[in-house]
Amino acid sequence: MHSRFQRAALFTCAVMAATVLPSGQGAAAEDGPPPAIAIASTPDRGQVSGGDALLRITTTDGHKPVRVEVNGTAADGFRRQPDGTLLGRVTGLKNGKNRITAEAGGRTSARTVTNHRATGPVFSGPRAAPFYCETTAFGLAPAKQPDCAAPTKVSYKYRSKLGTFLPLADPDHRPLDLATATVGGRKVPYVVRIETGTLNRAVYETAALYDGSDPTPLRRTKSWNGRLVYTFGGGCSGGHHQGAQTGGVMNDTFLSRGFAVASSTLNVLETNCSVPLSAETAMMVKEHFVETYGPVKHTIGWGGSGGGIQQYTMADSYPGILDGIIPIVGFPDGFTLEKSMASDCKLLVRHFSRPGNSFTAAQRDAVTGMLQYGSCVGAENIDIRTATKRCDKSIPLTARWHATANPGGVKCTMTEAYANQFGRDPKNGFVRSVLDNVGVQYGLKALNSKKISPAQFVELNASVGGFDEAGTPVAKRSEADPRALKAAYRGDLLNSMRLGLRSTPIIDHRLYADRVPLDVHTAHWSYVTRARLKAANGTSANHVIIESQLALGEQQTADAYVLTSMDRWLTNIAADTSSRSKQTKVIAGKPAGLSDGCYLTPTKRVNARLTYPATGPCADQYPIGADPRLKAGAPLDQTPLKCALKPVDFGDYRVGFSDTERARLRKAFPKGVCDYSRPGPGQDEKPGTWRDYSVR
Missing domain, CATH: 3.40.50 (Rossmann fold)
Incomplete structure (x- = not known):
């Protein structure tokens, strides 16, 4: 369907193609650089898909005729833009490498553009099969x-x-x-x-x-x-x-x-x-x-x-x-969530549900760190490790994994989504795992504050266990695969926050759910993110937290506020043409009046620096809890997937243990306990951007 206005625009475009991009001109070379060719439709890394691309051609003299060719054939349809550049969509790109040239004033530039099929992939690597259509x-x-x-x-x-x-x-x-x-x-x-x-x-x-x-x-x-x-x-x-x-x-x-x-x-x-x-x-x-x-x-x-x-x-x-x-x-990333809530909570809820368990409700809260134990129960229900529990209804039962009847069948865990990154363990056919709780002292802070007894602490850590490759709880603690650990850090899958996020404006919109039964979206995750940003970049000034309630009217008001604030923030950054670093521009471009804050009512928002633990005018309405790993002594930024280990030292505890308890605790931690003062295994890997998993 073409309106009269659009037909006129298309006619104008065709005329300009003939005048701006003449064919076969033999102008003599002039001073000045050749035209610059940029891909306007993707981050300009030379990768496109679907056989077409939107190109922008920039010349030092915006009025000179320019000729664009794709694989030696003239490309028409470019149109002069208000900023003097030429914009045009080229089609018919072949799969693989394509040569784009632009000539103006006798000077020619060229670049290679790699085209991929519209059905993919581009960089994510081999595709999962089978794959059910919907x-x-x-x-x-x-x-x-x-x-x-x-x-x-x-x-x-x-x-x-x-x-x-x-x-x-x-x-x-x-x-x-x-x-x-x-x-x-x-x-x-x-x-x-x-x-x-x-x-x-x-x-x-x-x-x-x-x-x-x-x-x-x-x-x-x-x-x-x-x-x-x-x-x-x-x-x-x-x-x-x-x-x-x-x-x-x-x-x-x-x-x-x-x-x-x-x-x-x-x-x-x-x-x-x-x-x-x-x-x-x-x-x-x-x-x-x-x-x-x-x-x-x-x-x-x-x-x-x-x-x-x-x-x-x-x-x-x-x-x-x-x-x-x-x-x-x-949440900062899926693997931090998996270890610190989904898996830990499943193990803890299982332990607390055993016959004869002596933990009171207050003690369970002290171990899990959450403002209500129901949040940990909700996290336990996430279950992103059991092989087929989260399989979608579109995946036939006959296609799903079974240990004996169909060992090569479809598995639907989070880890399965990372087969191209972590590879498979040849011994069991499952994707290598980064889940690890070796050395984790569950309830450590509750013990040292005397909220649980030494006997409870020992019993918990001696029997908490871990998971096997199929997500079944077992007596042995979970241990990460070294190859998977290195791949997770190298691929920035455990989010380092030191790459693109260093200079990305962030408005963390925290709908408060800490008192909602079974809800896992606890507010402390905003502060885990902030701590990681600051540890990685020396500042978290590009991170703003806005707290609001789940009530519909308040959420809608907050949604509109954070959207318009982000729009103004990005507009300010784009207007900064100085030579300052991108990180500096992002921090300087934050709109006046945009800061941490919370909604006390749907119509009353206060600006106040939000802290962990919570202080200030928002603290009463939005108290902040923790999670099992933080209560086990992990740093707030939660960067290690697997902690470094040190021998059990009873001088580190603020309570005393009997000889029997000491022997049992050493047996519970045969390799030692977490030492968060040192980087964990694999953390020396340097993360990189735009990793291509199609290249092995």
Whole structure:
């Protein structure tokens, strides 16, 4: 569908292609550098997908004719932009390496662009198989393994004056109950164009206000503010299916302000717990969006729980996909969550449930560190280690792993999502694990504060146990595979926060859940993140925490505040053209008035430095707890996956032990206890960005 305006734009573009990019001119070489060729649709690392790319050509003289060629063939369709650069979408790229050249004034530049299939992969490595398709959940045509590809569909919805999104068959029709949105101070019809398709074996969705003409990458639509919000979903599972939901794109907070929204099924961590695969998918979906709508001013990450994990790890390991992040009830990374809550809580809840257990409710709280024991029970229920417990209904029972009947079947643990990073243990066929609790002294702080007895401490640590490769609790403690440990640190999967996050604006939106029964999203994780940022970079000034309650009205108010604050923050950074470091620009660009704070009521927000332990005006309403590893003596930043060990020294304890207890404690820790004053095994590995797991 082409409006009269768009047909005129396309005609203008064609005329400019003939005049700005003439064919066969033999101009003499002139002084000055050759044209610069940049990829505008992806972080400019020379990688694209789907056979096309949006290119930006920059010359020292914006009025000189420029000729662009792709693999020796002239590329037409470039259009001069207000800043003097040329923007154009090239198509027909072959899989693999493509040579792009640009010539102006007799000077030529060239670069190689590597194209990948739209079905992937790009850098995440070999794809999981089998892989079950779910395109019909989105109204797309049925698809087949292994690619699960389906034709793209465009549909429309409008926002009614009653505040609901309703289908709209004809986008040029204006219903009587049509609401308006406000973009740049101008009211526009609240009609939304929704595109649904498949990329990288995921189903993606994009949504943006519709201004009456089809989008083009060469001219921004009048109803789009040039910003993109990329949403991420929670959970954590090993994958093997396409997914039936995205992070969500029909969000009034975003769309009513002119933001476009994008997401995909492989950006929902419950569908796929692999951060490299999520990053790859987000890159490809954003690339397609830019090739459809044009360059974005900045991209804001948004999402809770596992959606926060993806934002934190993606921003650090694959910088450039997201410019600023808003993790909601987030965790620093999946492996920290696994060891410090999901696995520890399962072991502790199991111990406390045994017949004859002597721990009182207050003592259980003291050992787990949480404000209520129910949070640990909820964490225990996450169960991201049992081989098939989290398998999606789309995965047939006959395809799932069974120790004897189907040992080569599908496993659905978090660790399975990292087969390309950690490799498989040839002895059992499971992905190598980084889970480790050797030397962890559960209840150490409760012991030293005399909240539990020496006998209880000894009994707990002698019998807490660990997990086998299938996630079954066993008497032996869990021990990490050395190869997996090194890969986790090297690939920044245990989030170092010293790479991209060093210069990423972060608004940590903490919806307070510490008093919600069985809720695992405890508030102390915001402070674990802050401690790690400060330890890695010497400052956490790019990290703002906003606390609010789960009440709907307060959450909506807080959502709007953090979104508009992040938009202003990123706008300020972009306006800073000084030679200062990016980290300095990020800190200096924080908007006036944006600081830590909390909502005391839906309409009353106070700005106050938030601390751990909690102090100040927010402390009474938002007290902060801990977790089992912190109560076992781990540092607040929780960086070691596996701790260094030292011999048991009874002089380290503030209580006395009987001879029997001493003997039993030594037996419980035959290799020693955690020594957090030294780096753990594997922590000498240097993390790097944009790691390519297709290269072995």
